[in-house]
Amino acid sequence: MSTKITVTVNGAKHIDKVEPRLLLVYYLRDVLKLTGTHVGCDTSSCGACTILVDGKATKSCTMLAVQADKCKITTIEGMATNGELHPLQEGFNQCHGLQCGFCTPGMIMTAADLLKNNKKPSEEQIRAALEGNFCRCTGYHNIVKAVQYAADKMSAPRARKTKKEAAL
Amino acid sequence: MIVEGQIHGGVAQGVGxxxxxxxxxxENGQLTNASYMDYCMPRADDFPxxxxxxxxxxCPHNPLGVKGAGEAGTIGSPPAVVNAxxxxxxSGGHKVKDIRMPLTSERVWRAMQ
Structure with a gap:
């Protein structure tokens, strides 16, 4: 038995027939071939599978695809716009916020939810927000710095940013 | 930057x-904490x-003078934390000479008895 679902993923509408038992992360990875979302522990402990469902950071390994019917989903593939990295992606790049990179998509999606609700988070608030995402490589230090980098960039006035970009 | 990042990770693993x-x-040889539901991994809010x-x-033992660096953090942090x-x-008056890792609250409490 299959159920028809309609989901908008990274701005594109998808209508698919899925098994009711199919987990959302496997729908994204196996059906839509969006393999940027990772499966780490399969028990919603590690956060590698985090995506945005209607703007809210959600662990997609413990949500069924049918539950996402009529939802708007953003995955790591939807973060960059027109070939330009999202400030969070740029932050992870600039601050050496990853080593093996397995946790990175989940970290970025969780941080995106944080920055949407808190433009200027303190170090403590960043660490609290990321406590559902495991990282075995970085000790979290540079991940926190990457999120601070993105927060600074996203809150910087547009004019100043353009001037700085022009100076480079 | 890469070396520092590796040392950060090493320190975190050692503290873990x-x-x-x-x-x-x-007692039957069954691993009782085989998933992240039971195994405690250090999280972002466990560290400063x-x-x-x-x-x-x-390094004097190879022509380039290079050596590993990342594991230095892993080697240094467990004794630092346990000694602390x-x-x-x-300083609390408990003359404990030996305690086994990981220093869970139960082990620390037992050592104090």
Whole structure:
């Protein structure tokens, strides 16, 4: 038995027939071939599978695809716009916020939810927000710095940013 | 930057070993903490920001003078953390000489009895 679902993923509408038992992360990875979302522990402990469902950071390994019917989903593939990295992606790049990179998509999606609700988070608030995402490589230090980098960039006035970009 | 990042990770792994992480088996040899639901991994809010420093000495045993660096953090942090706990116990009047990692609250409490 299959159920028809309609989901908008990274701005594109998808209508698919899925098994009711199919987990959302496997729908994204196996059906839509969006393999940027990772499966780490399969028990919603590690956060590698985090995506945005209607703007809210959600662990997609413990949500069924049918539950996402009529939802708007953003995955790591939807973060960059027109070939330009999202400030969070740029932050992870600039601050050496990853080593093996397995946790990175989940970290970025969780941080995106944080920055949407808190433009200027303190170090403590960043660490609290990321406590559902495991990282075995970085000790979290540079991940926190990457999120601070993105927060600074996203809150910087547009004019100043353009001037700085022009100076480079 | 890469070396510092590796040392941060190494320190975090060492602190994890010292305070939280351990494979626990029952009397039948069954691993009882085989998933992240039971195994304690250090999280972002378990750490402060790290400060690193280095003493740069070329390795004399190879022509390039290179050596591994990342594991330095893993080697240094468990004794630092365990010694800090022992020091805290001693200053509290508990003359504990040996305590096994990971220093869970239960183990620290038992050591104090």
């Amino acid at each position: 070993q010292a305070l939280f992480e351990g494979a626990e088996y029952d 920001m790290f400060e690193t420093g280095s003493q740069v000495t070329p 706990v022992l020091d805290a116990l001693w």
